[in-house]
Amino acid sequence: MKRTFLNFKTLTVYILTIGLMAACSSDEISENTDPAGPDPSEDSRWITIAAAKMGDAPGDGNGGTLIYSVSSDDAKDPTKSIEPFENGFIAPSNRTARLQSSEDGNTIFNISYAGDTGGNYTKYMVEGGQNFTPTGSSVSIAPYVGTAPRWIKLFDGDKTGAAVYVSTEHQFDENDVYTRTEATIGVLTLDLVNSAIKEFQEHSVALSAEEEANGYYISRIDMPVLNAAGDKLYIGARLSKVDPATTESDSDYEILGSKTIVLDYPSLLNPSVITSTVGHGNTNGYRSINAFLYEGSVYQANQSDPEGSHILRIDADNEYDNAYEFNLDDALGVEDAYILAWRPTGNGKAVIAYRHSGSAEGLAGAQGFFALADLNAKTAQKIDDIPYDPDFYLFQYQGFVVDGTEIYLTQGAVGQNGNIYVVDTETGNVTKGAELVNVTGSHFVGVF
Numbered sequence: 001m002k003r004t005f006l007n008f009k010t011l012t013v014y015i016l017t018i019g020l021m022a023a024c025s026s027d028e029i030s031e032n033t034d035p036a037g038p039d040p041s042e043d044s045r046w047i048t049i050a051a052a053k054m055g056d057a058p059g060d061g062n063g064g065t066l067i068y069s070v071s072s073d074d075a076k077d078p079t080k081s082i083e084p085f086e087n088g089f090i091a092p093s094n095r096t097a098r099l100q101s102s103e104d105g106n107t108i109f110n111i112s113y114a115g116d117t118g119g120n121y122t123k124y125m126v127e128g129g130q131n132f133t134p135t136g137s138s139v140s141i142a143p144y145v146g147t148a149p150r151w152i153k154l155f156d157g158d159k160t161g162a163a164v165y166v167s168t169e170h171q172f173d174e175n176d177v178y179t180r181t182e183a184t185i186g187v188l189t190l191d192l193v194n195s196a197i198k199e200f201q202e203h204s205v206a207l208s209a210e211e212e213a214n215g216y217y218i219s220r221i222d223m224p225v226l227n228a229a230g231d232k233l234y235i236g237a238r239l240s241k242v243d244p245a246t247t248e249s250d251s252d253y254e255i256l257g258s259k260t261i262v263l264d265y266p267s268l269l270n271p272s273v274i275t276s277t278v279g280h281g282n283t284n285g286y287r288s289i290n291a292f293l294y295e296g297s298v299y300q301a302n303q304s305d306p307e308g309s310h311i312l313r314i315d316a317d318n319e320y321d322n323a324y325e326f327n328l329d330d331a332l333g334v335e336d337a338y339i340l341a342w343r344p345t346g347n348g349k350a351v352i353a354y355r356h357s358g359s360a361e362g363l364a365g366a367q368g369f370f371a372l373a374d375l376n377a378k379t380a381q382k383i384d385d386i387p388y389d390p391d392f393y394l395f396q397y398q399g400f401v402v403d404g405t406e407i408y409l410t411q412g413a414v415g416q417n418g419n420i421y422v423v424d425t426e427t428g429n430v431t432k433g434a435e436l437v438n439v440t441g442s443h444f445v446g447v448f
Contacts, residue, residue, distance in 0.1 A: 047447050049084050057364070064097075078433060091110050092120065092122065093118075100153035106126050109192060110123070113149075114148045119140050119145065136195045144200050162187065162233065164222060164224060184202055187233070201268040205218055220238040227298060228316060232263065238284045255280045255306050256275070257277055280306060282302060288353075288446070297314060310327050339353070345407060349372065352371045353397050355367060363441075367388065369382055370423075399446030411436075415441050
């Protein structure tokens, strides 16, 4: 006899297409609204600021997400003042919206997170200020990946999004002795141009027999990314563990080498798992893209590594390059570095949002910082020209804008005003840009 316990019900697969979601009504936005800003100049682009409103506690971001766009020229102008909480467009989502933007900044993609509209995909044309015009049709991916989907835009010219989930079952033999925990993943690709489901597959993904006998299993997945050849999809993974004797959750265990699930693309078939011997801990990230393609390889951050977060490299052979060692603890001279979000440019330089064991404990969690890193030299340095505060909270940070070799980011402690900053990754120079006006308990979660 085999006995199983289901943690999640298997999702019934069906397609549900719905009409366009209405733009926010006028009574959802403060009467103090700004008109659309001027169209960006030939050398400028739209920069969309994302602001997460407080729900029940400062910094929880559960009160919804507001977005507001300005030209990159205005974003760099310290005399400008932006009030996204007063004047912004409410991005449809019960909690913090999961936003993505087109590479040119002219389109915002959103999948609502949780609530009655959870899993609804919509896209908007960016037209300045609070003006985001729905375009195309809307589609629900909830029947495939639930109402709180983990999704990301693939780097294929704004053509495809990918959403994922995992469910687990403890399995027992005929004597009711625990044998393993089965992890079933679901992976969906979404046509961002035509608002349609492209492909969906479910797979049981196994670890090694020894790892599974010891109670290890894949408990969360996120942050899909395409390889350079465009024929493999990598999915970051988090491992958890149970005590095989009791099946109770085990929190004091050896952290295994970082793992990534590999699938054929675009078929989403033939799953396998690769393991790093350099980094340990999770590769699923949180709310910001966690893996990027650079010069033919995928560079991936890990989290909860006992030796501090690493940037790991997966080469064209679809295996970890264990000769590439980039440890943030060593590079920054800190302990227990934890990469919260990061983004590289085409020159191999990257901005990293991070915390460490010396971070102050603020209103919403540990204090965050930004560093400028070099993927080739495997070096990093804290960006000192950005002001920091114990309440500068970056755990929910989502978006950076890359424009050439410049990276735009937001700074502002929970409940306090802040600014846009622009980092020239070639020179390291930092430009203080427009002021961001905050409200009590809320914070800024990036730019798109």
